[in-house]
Amino acid sequence: MNRLAPSRATRWVIAILVGAFFVVPMLSTLLYTLRDGDGFSLVHWTALLDPAKASLYAPIWAGLGNSLVLAAVTVAIVLFLLAPTMILVHLRFPRLRPGFEFLVLLPISIPAIVLVVGLAPIYQQLGRMLGTGAWTLAFAYGITVLPFAYRAIQASIDAVDIRTLTEAARSLGAGWGAVLLRVIAPNLRSGLLAASLISVAVVLGEFTIASLLNRQVFQTALLVVKNTDGYAAAVFTLLALAFAFALLIAIGLAGRARSGKAAS
């Protein structure tokens, strides 16, 4: 037994306090959505599917659609731009890594509001070239997810001897495409999966950039609907939280599958 470790009772107290910190607001929100006059019912939940109120909730469905498209484009940026670049840096330009890492981790220290100030003029140009579709936000989101996606992928890269695997594949006659798709990608699977899921979570939770650049996404739509129907906003908030929670569990499982395999 480790003498420095807290006792079982202490650990329970900590777990309950921390748990309460997260659970109490969610539970309150849940109770709020179930309130119906003096009693409880599911009326606010079923209302979401009520055709009569469809126009009221339309912004949320539109925002959700936009957010999902954004998530897909952002994941594509992570998988097809960030990951290959990281592999290239690792294999060919290892000396660039410290500078590259600094650049990629930088967005985490820049508040979204500051980012928007810099992005606004760029988006004016972008609007003329590509239109003002919500999907264009993916370029900004591609920057905000960089630090998270980078850490997830780099952990995978460091866990595998990519250089030797690449050289072995090359010596066996594989072109660069086959090396990337058949050797490197499968061995970075858990890292790429974690990076993708975490990118989805970040994109679905983003509010500041979308709001200030006047794009309608899930989070901004929630705000709009909340002004007319507080219950519906609360229901969607709970659903979004549940979805993010499921994503995090999926990331955890992806990581677990990897370490379990390495340990045996």
Added chain:
Amino acid sequence: MTSPIPVRELPRTAENSLLAEAGSGTRVEFRGIVKDYGSTRVLHGLDLDIAPGEFVSLLGPSGCGKTTALRVLAGLEQANGGAVLLGDADVSGVPTNRRDIGMVFQSYSLFPHLRVLDNTAFGLRRRKVARAEAARRASDALALVGLDHLADRFPHELSGGQQQRVALARALVTEPRVLLLDEPLSALDAKVRVQLRDEIRRIQLRLGITTVFVTHDQEEALAVSDRIAVMNAGRIEQIGTPEELYLAPATPGVAAFVGLSSLVPGVGEGSTVRVWEWSLPVAGDAAAGEVEVFLRPENVRLVATGGVEAVVQESTFLGSFRRTLVRTADGVLVRVQHPASERVEYDDRVRIAVDLEPVSVRPRP
């Protein structure tokens, strides 16, 4: 060197696609290869001509350029000058994946996500061989290294020695023109190492494939090679059969690196060198003045009378013989190899005599 394991019965030729198509090997040639890393020159115009089907080792201390030479041959490094020829073709500008080579690496290089069979079939699949045909040939290659029963395992379920054998099968299955071995045994423990070393040689002889083997272990090189190129500081110091290198080292560097030697003082007298009371023939260039002489332990004997008086410092039992370190009256340390029956202990007084075999010398520092 005797193999500690019985020779395994290899699959019969007609049934094994690899053996059925065993060819006569391809000639490999390095022509004036120069390689720089930044301002450091690691290969100084390397020339080496390897005959078809020959097993050549590149032997030398770490940093001597042997691995770089192999990587240039593989196309994993680009030379700054010179040419690499496979057969009659200059492949200097050909990318690794089109050089038709097989390579086994020092670190485990099996693809972790593929089963043993798929790992082995990888090269065939890249060459557009149909799945069933590739599986059949991969299975034959695995039989060659005695691991066809592990075809369904993943690499992490295999021991280090098994992984390197699969890597060997994977490198051979495409019937490459040349087999490159980059210290494939150095991560393995001593027993597996000897076993796999002998197995590699046996398979190489069966297939007749030209093989270049990089190692820093002289015993390994001596045991398996047709010829050994001893490298030092980016140059080949000597190339020759194991016997030539051992019995007639061209330079003191080779004498020091190949086999075990004691360095004793001597006086050069042209084609001979005087060591104590003996006049020994000099291998290589004539020597004059004060020199250091490389004495092989097996060329020094314990004698009952005559010779030089010495005191035992330590004695190691090595099975069929003992190797004993003695200090002569004039303070020189000499290694003596003698029958195990001549048992000596620390501080015993003994007499040693030197055989009149050719020796290497170098100027005394």
